[in-house]
Amino acid sequence: MFFLQGIFWNRKKKDPLKSLPTGPIADAFKEYINNEIPARLIHTAKLQFVSRTDVFRVFQDRIASVTEEQIQERITSFQSDPLATYQPRRETVLREIIQEIVEYDIFSHRWDEITGEPTFQDISSGKQPVSKFEKLARFCDTSRKLGRTLAWVDSCCIDQTNAAEVSEAIHGMYKWYANAYVCIVHLAESTSFSDWDRDSWFTRGWTLQELLAPKRVKFYNKNWQPFTLFETHDDDRKLADVLSPLENATGISKAVLTADNSEGVHGHTFWEIMSWASRRQTTRVEDRAYSLVGLFRVSLTIAYGEGQRAFPRLVEAISDKHPSWDIFAWFGQPSPDHFALPSSPASYSGFEADVGKDRVGVQKFVITAHGLSLTSLPPIPMELGSVVEPEGPGKPFHVTLKPRSDSEGSIGRFETLVVECGSTRLKTIHGARQLSACIINQHGMRSRASDKGRLVVGKDYVCFLLYSEDDENTWMKLTTDNLLRISCLGMPETTRSDMGVWAPGMAGEAGPDGFALSLMTISIQSPSR
Numbered sequence: 001m002f003f004l005q006g007i008f009w010n011r012k013k014k015d016p017l018k019s020l021p022t023g024p025i026a027d028a029f030k031e032y033i034n035n036e037i038p039a040r041l042i043h044t045a046k047l048q049f050v051s052r053t054d055v056f057r058v059f060q061d062r063i064a065s066v067t068e069e070q071i072q073e074r075i076t077s078f079q080s081d082p083l084a085t086y087q088p089r090r091e092t093v094l095r096e097i098i099q100e101i102v103e104y105d106i107f108s109h110r111w112d113e114i115t116g117e118p119t120f121q122d123i124s125s126g127k128q129p130v131s132k133f134e135k136l137a138r139f140c141d142t143s144r145k146l147g148r149t150l151a152w153v154d155s156c157c158i159d160q161t162n163a164a165e166v167s168e169a170i171h172g173m174y175k176w177y178a179n180a181y182v183c184i185v186h187l188a189e190s191t192s193f194s195d196w197d198r199d200s201w202f203t204r205g206w207t208l209q210e211l212l213a214p215k216r217v218k219f220y221n222k223n224w225q226p227f228t229l230f231e232t233h234d235d236d237r238k239l240a241d242v243l244s245p246l247e248n249a250t251g252i253s254k255a256v257l258t259a260d261n262s263e264g265v266h267g268h269t270f271w272e273i274m275s276w277a278s279r280r281q282t283t284r285v286e287d288r289a290y291s292l293v294g295l296f297r298v299s300l301t302i303a304y305g306e307g308q309r310a311f312p313r314l315v316e317a318i319s320d321k322h323p324s325w326d327i328f329a330w331f332g333q334p335s336p337d338h339f340a341l342p343s344s345p346a347s348y349s350g351f352e353a354d355v356g357k358d359r360v361g362v363q364k365f366v367i368t369a370h371g372l373s374l375t376s377l378p379p380i381p382m383e384l385g386s387v388v389e390p391e392g393p394g395k396p397f398h399v400t401l402k403p404r405s406d407s408e409g410s411i412g413r414f415e416t417l418v419v420e421c422g423s424t425r426l427k428t429i430h431g432a433r434q435l436s437a438c439i440i441n442q443h444g445m446r447s448r449a450s451d452k453g454r455l456v457v458g459k460d461y462v463c464f465l466l467y468s469e470d471d472e473n474t475w476m477k478l479t480t481d482n483l484l485r486i487s488c489l490g491m492p493e494t495t496r497s498d499m500g501v502w503a504p505g506m507a508g509e510a511g512p513d514g515f516a517l518s519l520m521t522i523s524i525q526s527p528s529r
Contacts, residue, residue: 020056021064025071025094029063030056032098038152038176039168041104042123044144047137049123049157055102058149062101071097099179104150105143106180108210109135110188110201111283117155135186138224142184146218152176154206167302174213174294178262182234183214188222193241196249205282205291211250212261212295252276264297270318271326275351288345289314297321312341316367325361325440329462331483339477339526340372350483355460360444360453372477372524377453377517379436379466379475380414380486381407384429396420396481399429401437401465412455412515413490419465420482428478432467436475437486438522439463445516456514460485466524476527491515 020026033052041050050058074093088096111117115131122132136153143151158169169176177183189199201207211217216235219227219242228236236242237257247254256265265273273295282288286303289310293300298317303310312335319327328340330347342348365374385400399419417437419429429435439461442453455461463486465478492515 020060025066025068026063028094029059029098029102032095033102036175036179037102037104038157038172039165040157041150041152042140042157044105044140044149044151047123047140050150055150059101066097066101103148103181104152105146105148106177106183106210106214107139107151107153107186108177108183108201108207109139109186110199110204110207111155112188120156120159120161123156139184139186142220142224146182146184148181152180163302170290170293170302171299172294174209174297177210177213178215180214182216182218183210185210185217185219186222186224187219191221191223193227193245196245199249202249203280205277205280205287208277208280209291209295212252212256212265215260215262250276251279265295269326269356270296270322270324271329271348271351271356272353274345274348277345278347278349278351280345286310292345308336308343311335311344312338315341319365319367323363323365325359325363325462326356327365328362328440328464329356329483331480334479338367338369339479340367340524355462355485356441358443359441361441370526373521374440374524375519375521377439377442377455378411378520379438379522380411380463382417382435382437382465384435385416387426396422397426399426401429401435403437408490409493411517412488412492415487415489417463417465417484417486418482419478419480419484421478421480425478425480428467432469433471434468434473436466437463437484438466439486443514450516452516452518454514454516455488457488457490460487466522475522475524477524478527 021029033055037052037055039052041055042048043050056063071090071093074097075088075090078088078093112135118132118136136156139153140151154169154173159165185201187196187199187201189201190196196202217237218234219236221227228239228242233239237246243254243257246252246257250257256268259265277288277292277295282291284304285307286305289300290302292314296314296318298314298321300310300314300317306313315327329350330342331350332347333343335341335343362374362376365372381404382401383404385402387400388398390397397420399421401417401419403414403416414437421429439455441462442455443459444450445452445454463484465480465484466475467478468474468476
């Protein structure tokens, strides 16, 4: 058995430490180190763990050199700069200085399932075969050549046997990638840009935040050769040669890839962000949810072993913090615990920007253990039109539902609805006493306090299918294999305010291009099992 030579240093007794920096500036450094960077880094030359306390010692000379005069001088330089877009506070300037001093690189890679990855215990013991340590050694060598003494690697810098440490890492990882100097990405299946569409790094769940969060990203091929020269540009995502294949491989727009996402992805909807995750896979099913905790900035109890229950818990946590109609813009397999929530990010793959643009949609909803209550437009009564048999084994039925003619006068005219489903759900449709389409992304009114929603003729809307097995409007939601969209074809024949229908020009409510309907509360029960 062979071992890397010189990879570990002798753990000799340390020399007596000189006095550490103290005072308000030193305290700010300690607060940053204890809260904003990983709990454990690795020394790129010695491959030995460096604790947060030791990080302070590594940079103590530079920390001691920071003075209040330097902070004030930088603030003054901002104030005198005519191109400055903001006037920084002392805390902001000090944080910038701290980040310039406390530098570390961070690693993003596809875990090797054949040789395995070095673990916390492996590094602690100091003895492992060359094959298992080769990638780690190459990463540390690359980081060291780029000028960094410290780095972080997910495989070994987290003690996977410590549940509290794992939870801290999952909740803090987005921040750790954002605060790193550069994220070094190793594409083990690529030699050129043409390989990116087939490289599994672009299909993994955890690598989504590792792509978006860092301030700088550098890509290396399977032979550890950089795709671009660092001296030319320190962030590959900003280069045209990189950006096009990166957009193709990820399905993420260039605007997002080139933005500063270190404080989170802003200006993009839940549905769009989830659509990026919908193309990705994880080894552990729970990680489909846990890998998105940092991206959506929510807290979630980490409980490996819960399986598919993790993802709907994530969606519910996000909806509690940011209620939005597109929480319900999903199709496919529902959660085993709640019919209103999906079991996987793959259910959000139907994102279309035009369908979601400028929509207010359902914002008031309550998810309970036994059902869903939401405030929406009146449901559109539907009836069975035609059924097309599956095209082959494993393929769905195509069911056409058409709006009931007796609803056009009061709700409006709508196109037929095409539902893809299996035989069991087709039987439910056949046996339903009532069928209705519930639109979830209507336009908003000019008055935010309005109790109405607006529809525009010629626009498509996302909806889900409700059914009732009795005559008392006990609604249940039918899960479908496709995202349901319905198009508005015409205004209601009746436009009376006493019936909750507003046409163009009536009290200025509907605007010139549509009509408004009064919102109502709809209670949806869990389907009988």
